[in-house]
Amino acid sequence: MSATVAGAISPDWLALREDADAAARAVELLDPLRAHLAGRPERPLVVRDLGCGSGSMARWLAGRLPGPQHWVLYDHDPRLLALAAARLPDKAQDGGPVTAETRRRDITRLRAADLEGTSLVTASALLDLLTGPDVVGLADACAGANGGAGCPALLVLTVVGRVELTPADPLDAAIAEAFNAHQRRTRGTPVPVTLPQTTARKLGPDAVEAAVEAFTRAGMAVHRRSSPWRLGPEQAALTAEWLRGWVRYAVEQRPELAFAARPYLRRRLDQCAAGELHAVVGHEDLLALPAGG
Numbered sequence: 198m199s200a201t202v203a204g205a206i207s208p209d210w211l212a213l214r215e216d217a218d219a220a221a222r223a224v225e226l227l228d229p230l231r232a233h234l235a236g237r238p239e240r241p242l243v244v245r246d247l248g249c250g251s252g253s254m255a256r257w258l259a260g261r262l263p264g265p266q267h268w269v270l271y272d273h274d275p276r277l278l279a280l281a282a283a284r285l286p287d288k289a290q291d292g293g294p295v296t297a298e299t300r301r302r303d304i305t306r307l308r309a310a311d312l313e314g315t316s317l318v319t320a321s322a323l324l325d326l327l328t329g330p331d332v333v334g335l336a337d338a339c340a341g342a343n344g345g346a347g348c349p350a351l352l353v354l355t356v357v358g359r360v361e362l363t364p365a366d367p368l369d370a371a372i373a374e375a376f377n378a379h380q381r382r383t384r385g386t387p388v389p390v391t392l393p394q395t396t397a398r399k400l401g402p403d404a405v406e407a408a409v410e411a412f413t414r415a416g417m418a419v420h421r422r423s424s425p426w427r428l429g430p431e432q433a434a435l436t437a438e439w440l441r442g443w444v445r446y447a448v449e450q451r452p453e454l455a456f457a458a459r460p461y462l463r464r465r466l467d468q469c470a471a472g473e474l475h476a477v478v479g480h481e482d483l484l485a486l487p488a489g490g
Contacts (some may be wrong), residue, residue: 208280211251213435218321219257222353223422223482227261233349233486234262234316241265241293242316247304247323248272252281254321254353255297259286262317264293271300305331308338315348324355324404324483325380328397332404333411339485340415347487350412354424356380358402359479360443364468368461375447375454377402382450405481412485420484430472437469439478 234242242262246254249270259266266289270281278299285297305327312318318339324332341347358377362369380401400407405421412419428436444462448455468474 206250206274206277208251208277210438211253211277213438215251215253215256217426217428217432217435218253218354221424221426221480222257222321223424224261226351226420226422226482226484229420229486230317230349230351230484231262237316239314239316241267241296243267243269243314244317244319245269245307245312245315246271246281247307247318247320248326249277249281250321251277252284254319255281255285258319258351259289259295261290263291264289264295266293266295268295268297269300270297271302271304273301275301305334307335309341312338312341312348317349317351319351320353322354322356322480324352324408325401326399327404328399329407330397332400332408336408336411336415336417336485340412340417340487347417349487350417350483350485352408352485353482354480355404355408355483356402357405357479357481359425359477361477362465363475364473366461366464368457371451371454372444372447372458372461375451376443379446379450405483408483408485412483416488417485418488420486422482424480424482426476426478426480428476428478433469433472433474436474436476437466439476440465440469 241264244258244266246268249255249272252270255268255270259268268285270278272278272281278301282297282299286295289295327335335350339348339350358373358380360369360373381398381403383398409419409421428439440462444458448458465474
């Protein structure tokens with residue numbers, strides 16, 4: 198879920214969530230990834246970051262991988278692409294140089310030939326915006342369908358539809374159910390990558406299971422780890438903004454919730470401001486490695 202301005206992802210929202218994202222990502226997936234990359238011939242490592250936003254994934258990952266590295270950053274918003282390129286770390290884990298280029302294109306049309314020479318495909322908070330066919334296409338491209346060179350995929354912070362709020366409220370379950378249904382709606386609104394509108398439904402909280410199935414069927418070994426946001430008083434600003442979006446989209450899905458949702462949101466925001474609210478927002482991280490990786 199993302200805060201938007203005029204249909205686009207807000208840079209302020211991306212900045213607000215960056216620390217929580219960094220704390221949530223499953224660092225234990227990096228050891229098998231580094232082991233795989235150590236055996237690849239590409240120098241520099243070529244990393245394709247799909248739906249890069251303001252570049253938080255590159256800022257988190259570049260310094261945790263050996264260099265030299267060249268990042269190819271994809272997004273639909275030229276403002277975000279400029280931010281991502283300008284704020285890219287200049288050094289890798291071992292001090293090697295890190296460079297970048299930006300691209301605006303439909304990532305669902307990437308195929309194995311487009312990934313030739315790619316060391317790694319990565320994305321953060323993207324899979325749940327895709328459809329089933331999109332994920333199958335991505336898995337086939339990374340696996341090297343039709344004879345292409347396979348590359349690993351590190352796909353992190355995919356929502357899984359689980360939210361735990363403390364203290365609990367009787368309306369929590371209804372809001373969560375409606376929000377999850379909203380996330381499965383037909384994709385017809387702008388998303389943080391250049392994607393076509395389609396009559397197919399977004400995967401939403403079903404995306405992790407769909408991706409595991411798609412990458413496994415494509416012959417890749419899939420590692421998965423939980424990566425929840427754990428939000429408390431120190432993240433009150435993020436929690437409040439997340440709550441507003443969570444409730445707004447739930448009501449958009451089920452307008453009959455509006456009457457009860459207004460006081461519910463006020464209660465929750467008051468608890469947040471008082472430092473009384475804790476939230477665990479479920480995500481999962483996936484690492485898919487080519488056969489033998």
